[in-house]
Amino acid sequence: MSSEHSWDAAELRTRFSLALSDMYKTEVPLYGKLVEIVQQVDNTVLRKEGRDLNDLPSRHHLERHGAIRLGTEHELQMIKRLFAIFGMYAVGYYDLRIVGFPLHATAFRPITEEALMRNPFRVFTSVLRKDQITASIRGTVEAIPEKRNLFSPRLMEIIEHAENGMMCDKNADDLIPEALKVFRWHSRSTVPLEDYLKLKQEHLMIADIICFPSAHINHLTPRSLDINLVQDEMIKAGLPAKERIEGPPSRQCPILLRQTSFKALEELVTFYNADGDFVNGTHTARFGEVEQRGAAVTRKGRKLYDQLLAHAVQNTAPTDPDYPQKFDHHLVDAFSNYPDIWERLRTQGLVYMRYRATETGKAYMAKRPADISLCPNIEDLLSRGFVNYEPITYEDLLPLSAAGIFRSNLGEDSHEKLSIQQAENGLLELEKALGCKPLDEFDLYDQLQEQSIRECTEDLRLEKILL
Structure with missing residues (x-):
């Protein structure tokens, strides 16, 4: 019998993140291609500096962030308990109503310097806000996820044992494959095609959350040294890259993060109809993303960032056919007012x-x-x-950058203006659902x-x- 012992959360986090990446490469082969492109780009950048991949800190090789969407408060509370075993805790609040999504989110990640150095794996976790859904379908949205259980009995057993402070080798070995079941893709829906289409008409993300038996990972994000070069290589390789990179413009001293992705692919899904017969349909939700991380900005630095971003948004007409190019032009112009020398950023209290x-x-x-x-x-x-x-490296997410990625993966080509301010503060609502601040x-x-x-x-x- 395996002896009980305390566990190394960072080691388990690494095992889990690598297993999740391998699973996603199998499910979405283009993600594997994206990882190869990132490694090639990083090699190119380092060779020019007379270095190689071995010169990078170990966290860079492991760097990933993922994203999942949950349907109930119970699922959110359970995922919090699971991530705690991996040394990941809820950080930050993201109100996605700023782009019309009936969701809000937090990010589960490590929080200490040592834990971040070993593996900074993070999962952006959003949960459905049923009060933001049309009343006529709210009953359906509430009833369907109550019938599913994302967490197997064995996983529940492991979580409860870990919460008592100990874990045997058998539990540690079983934890990874049992946890992967929560995030695995299933190409079958748990609802009739008619219900799926109604939910999709309300919002594609509602259908994505409600109509499947798992909280399937919808993207994984490796970190790159040069996201501009990755974008170019994605296009050369024929990946369906989104049209622009989200986040601040290119800078000598990078801040926060920049993101791009290849667009979500249409995937075959099996539904059943009112007669109980199986029918084929499609669903679009999963994609591959890449990011380049910069410095964490202070509250003062974030206020300046938001002001300059708002200026670029306000000065670009969303109906302009050349919106992406013109927005980027206004963005570069606006950020000329953000210092781009580390010493100035430090002395002005803009960066940690x-x-x-x-x-x-x-x-x-x-x-x-x-x-x-x-x-x-x-x-x-x-x-x-x-x-x-x-x-200090920025470890968190940017809601507007994420929104730009999400919108492109919903097939929305319109460029309606995005609000940088949160709508009414839903933080208390998320705290209640999460069971903590x-x-x-x-x-x-x-x-x-x-x-x-x-x-x-x-x-x-x-x-x-x-x-």
Whole structure:
């Protein structure tokens, strides 16, 4: 019998994310092609710098984010319990009503620096808002998912055992294949074709959530060093790439993240009709995405970002046939007002930084020289070369970028204006469904920056570092 023991959440998270990626490559072969393109592009970028893939941090090789859509509060609470075993917790709130989707979301991800360094796998998890659905079909939308159970009895057993603080080897081995069942694609619907078409008419995402027996992963996203080059290579390879890259424009100092994708493919699905006979139909929901991550911006930096993005949106007519090109032009113009030098971004308080004591600083301070205060200013330490810094990576999502991806994968070619502001705040509603408050992403970045200052203070044998 396997002995009980505590478990390494990061190791399980890595095993799960790799297994999920392998499963999705089998289900959506173009995703496998996209991963190959990303690896080729990263190799090209690194060769120009005299480096290779081995020079990248290990997290880059594992980097993925996925997305799922859930139908009930119970499913959301259960997925929270499952992700906790992998060291992933709800971070942030995303109100997708800004683009007319009856959904809101959070992202489950690791939160400590060590956990993020080992594997930053994250899952954007949205849940249906039944109060946003037409009253005439709300009963159908509520009834159908109540009949399904995404979590097998064996998975429930493993989750409950883990919540008691221990896990045996057998449970750890069974966890991955049992968890994959939640995310696996099924090319059959659980509802009659007539019901599917009614739900699809209301919103394709409602049909995608309600009409299938699993919370199938709808995309996985590898991270690239050069998303522009990936976009070019996708087009060359004949992948149905979306027409523009979402997020901020290309910059010398990247911030937040940029995303693109190949468009969702039409997939054969088996339905049954009123007579109980099986009929063939199609469904469009799953696609492949790629991202390039930049620095995490502060609250001040995000406010400036939103202001500049709003300016670009407001100055581009959605009915213009050249909307993508003109919007990108206005975006580049607007972001000329966002500093693009790391030192300016730091001193203006726009980007979070990870500070580290240098060997020079450690050696100097070990002698306890009299000309150094035990409470120096960070700027003094930087000017003396006793401390250096690097931007903290943005680990979260951008709702408007995600919306642009989602809309393109719904086959919507219109470019109606997107609202950057949330509608009425549904955060309390999500908290109730989740059973807890999502963590605030800005607070987490604050903590990472403050932790790095504390480490510098200890390494340099100081009492305090003033910011």
